Amino acid sequence: MKSLAVLHVLQLVTLAGPTKPRVGAEMAKLAIIRNGGMLIRDGKIDTLGPSAEIEKKSRGAEIVDAGGRVVLPGFVDAHTHLVFAGNRLEDFERRARGESYEQISKAGGGIWSTVEKTRAASEHDLLVQAKKHADWFLRGGTTTVEAKSGYGLTLEDELKILRVMRSLNEESPLEIVPTFLGAHAVPREMDVDAYIELVIDEMLPRIAREKLAAFCDVFCERGYFDVEQSRRILTAARKLGLKLRIHADQLSNLGGAKLAAELDATTADHLEKTDRDGIAALTSASVQAVLLPGSVYTLGSSDYPSAREMIEAGLAVVIATDFNPGSSPTPSMPMILSLACTQMKMSPAEAITGATINAAYSLNWGNKIGSLERGKLANFSIFDCEDFREIAYWFGIPQLHSVFAKGERVAGA
Ligand SMILES: [Zn+2]
Numbered sequence: 001m002k003s004l005a006v007l008h009v010l011q012l013v014t015l016a017g018p019t020k021p022r023v024g025a026e027m028a029k030l031a032i033i034r035n036g037g038m039l040i041r042d043g044k045i046d047t048l049g050p051s052a053e054i055e056k057k058s059r060g061a062e063i064v065d066a067g068g069r070v071v072l073p074g075f076v077d078a079h080t081h082l083v084f085a086g087n088r089l090e091d092f093e094r095r096a097r098g099e100s101y102e103q104i105s106k107a108g109g110g111i112w113s114t115v116e117k118t119r120a121a122s123e124h125d126l127l128v129q130a131k132k133h134a135d136w137f138l139r140g141g142t143t144t145v146e147a148k149s150g151y152g153l154t155l156e157d158e159l160k161i162l163r164v165m166r167s168l169n170e171e172s173p174l175e176i177v178p179t180f181l182g183a184h185a186v187p188r189e190m191d192v193d194a195y196i197e198l199v200i201d202e203m204l205p206r207i208a209r210e211k212l213a214a215f216c217d218v219f220c221e222r223g224y225f226d227v228e229q230s231r232r233i234l235t236a237a238r239k240l241g242l243k244l245r246i247h248a249d250q251l252s253n254l255g256g257a258k259l260a261a262e263l264d265a266t267t268a269d270h271l272e273k274t275d276r277d278g279i280a281a282l283t284s285a286s287v288q289a290v291l292l293p294g295s296v297y298t299l300g301s302s303d304y305p306s307a308r309e310m311i312e313a314g315l316a317v318v319i320a321t322d323f324n325p326g327s328s329p330t331p332s333m334p335m336i337l338s339l340a341c342t343q344m345k346m347s348p349a350e351a352i353t354g355a356t357i358n359a360a361y362s363l364n365w366g367n368k369i370g371s372l373e374r375g376k377l378a379n380f381s382i383f384d385c386e387d388f389r390e391i392a393y394w395f396g397i398p399q400l401h402s403v404f405a406k407g408e409r410v411a412g413a
Contacts, residue, residue, distance in 0.1 A: 004040040004378070004407050005058035007051045009066040012036030013388050014048060015073055015353065015371035021288060021316030021361040027350040030388065031371075036071075040378040043406035048372060066382050069401055072352065072391070073372050074143025074379030075333040076359035079245075079269050079290050079320035082137075082147035082176070083130045083161045083168075084114050085121040088325045095300065111151075111185050114325055118151035118161070126164045127171075133323070134174040136331040138411045141381035141400050144175040144360070144369055146245075146320075148217055150184030153195075155202050158182050162212035173410040177363045179245060180204070180213035183225050183233050196229055200236045208240035214364075215266065216242040220256040227255045234263050243364065245290075249274040261285035267318065267362050271305045272296065279306070279313050288362045289315045291354070292322035293339035294330050307344035318362050319346075319354040334399070337392035348389040378407040 012033040017026065037054030039047040039061065047057065091109040104110055118126070137145055147165050152158040162178055169176040182199045186192045207213050216237030220230040234244050243266045248256025250270035257278030260268035268274075268282055269290040282289060291305045310317050319340050322328040330336070333355050340351040360370025369377050382401040383391055391399060402412030 001042050002407070003046075003061040004064060005054055005061040006038045006040070006064045006066055006071065007055055007058070008068055009036045009051065009071045010034065010068045010386055011070045011388055012038065012048065012372065013070065013072045013352065014373065015357045016373045017357070017371070019367065021358050021366065022353050023314045023316050024311065027311060027317065027353045027358070028347055030349050030352060032388070038372065038378070040407045043378055043408070045372055045374055045376050045378050047374065068386065070383045070385050070388050070391070071372075072141070072381055072383065072388065073356045073370060074381060074403065074405065075141050075355050076363065076365075076370055077137065077142045077145040077320050077323070077333060078267070078318050078359040078362045079292060079322050080145045080147050080331075081150060081322070081324035082133050082145060083126055083149070083164050084151045084325055085117040085126060085129060086114065086325065087329070088114065091326060111326060112188065114151050115153055115185070115187070119154070119157050123160050123164055126161065127167050130164055130168050131172060133331060134168055134172040137174055138403055138405070139398075139400065140332045140334060141383075141403055142174070142331065142333050143379040143403065143405045143410075144177065144363070144365070146177045146179055146215070146363055148179045148181040148184075149213070150181030153182065153185065153187040155198070155206065158203055159206065159212065162207065166212065173405040173408065175405070177215070177365070178213045179215040179217050180207050180237070180242070181217040181219070183218040183230070185219065185224055192225075192229065196233060199233055204237055204240055204242075208242060213242060215245050217245040217247060219247040220254060220259065221247065221250060222252050222254060227259050230256070230259060231263070234265070238263065245269060249278060253278070257282050260287045266364070270295075271310075272303050274305065276309070279310055279315065283313045283315055288318055288358065290318045290320050290362060291340070291344065292320055292328065293343055294328040294336055295322045297339055297343070298328050304343045307340065307346050311346070311350065316358050316361065317350070317354050318359045319351060320359065334391055335395065338395040341392045348392040351392055352388065379405050382412070
């Protein structure tokens with residue numbers, strides 16, 4: 001049995017607390033142990049306490065000296081589009097020149113350009129690129145990600161993307177929770193009703209049978225899938241045993257949040273345009289709000305979701321990167337913590353809760369990851385600072401010293 005003792009942690013940020021998503025004032029409680037330590041056995045946390053006491057129990061264990069730094073649970077990124085081919089550099093430059101989404105799309109950019117590249121890529125090539133992305137996540141202190149399909153939009157290409165996630169899960173220390181997002185856009189070669197039929201009659205049953213996804217997601221937005229179409233797809237997914245997430249109210253207040261509440265979705269994501277009624281609906285159904293400030297930033301908008309109002313309403317808020325080539329090309333949770341504090345007025349402690357324990361519950365893994373407590377996986381990072389707030393405060397420079405997944409060093413010194 002392999003054991004590891006982490007000693008001399010100035011702030012051991014455990015997030016220990018009630019075994020449920022944290023709401024209201026609970027979001028600011030990080031349960032920090034000063035001058036702490038942890039004993040890890042077989043990849044799981046065995047004991048936490050003062051460093052001196054852990055040291056006494058550490059005979060035979062490999063010692064990790066945190067050297068007076070800060071330790072946090074591994075970040076859990078609950079919204080990413082991790083598997084795609086290529087990038088969107090042309091769109092990036094056109095947007096900088098002030099071109100609109102329509103102009104960029106006409107010039108051959110937008111989501112469709114990523115769909116074409118992803119369809120053309122082999123499973124092997126997609127896996128090679130996905131491994132590079134996975135490495136970026138690990139180097140930013142993220143040890144678990146949710147990942148969505150949705151750049152294939154044919155049965156074979158969606159299956160290909162989900163299989164790449166399965167392989168990545170086996171070959172990388174980054175843990176992947178797969179989500180089927182066939183309803184990301186309507187493919188150019190089909191009309192919307194025919195495509196919805198394909199999603200419901202062929203894609204969903206096949207994906208459920210092969211257990212390729214834990215969740216089903218829909219891009220509920222004007223010009224993509226309206227509320228009624230989203231309801232049909234998500235209801236079919238639920239019948240097959242998939243849990244639900246929804247891209248809701250990003251560009252317009254279409255009623256996505258209310259649909260999430262009606263269908264008992266696990267999460268409603270984006271919510272930039274959600275109004276007070278939408279927030280109330282989410283609260284009454286205990287749907288978790290996943291906020292994605294990286295996409296607001298990348299699109300040069302200032303329309304951030306109302307995080308404060310949501311926290312005050314009692315929602316278990318999550319923050320995530322929305323990593324994707326078009327609207328949020330960042331795998332960095334520290335960057336998202338910065339945006340959450342500066343743009344959404346969350347406190348550093350609330351932001352960390354949203355990026356760890358609340359995110360873990362939104363993936364139904366709250367009993368396994370997201371906090372440093374006895375019995376949980378030893379996923380954690382050592383940050384080269386003396387106060388956890390520094391992680392959100394200094395931005396644009398890496399403060400990570402090292403990252404561990406299941407007690408193994410996976411990035412850093
Ligand atoms: Zn997204």
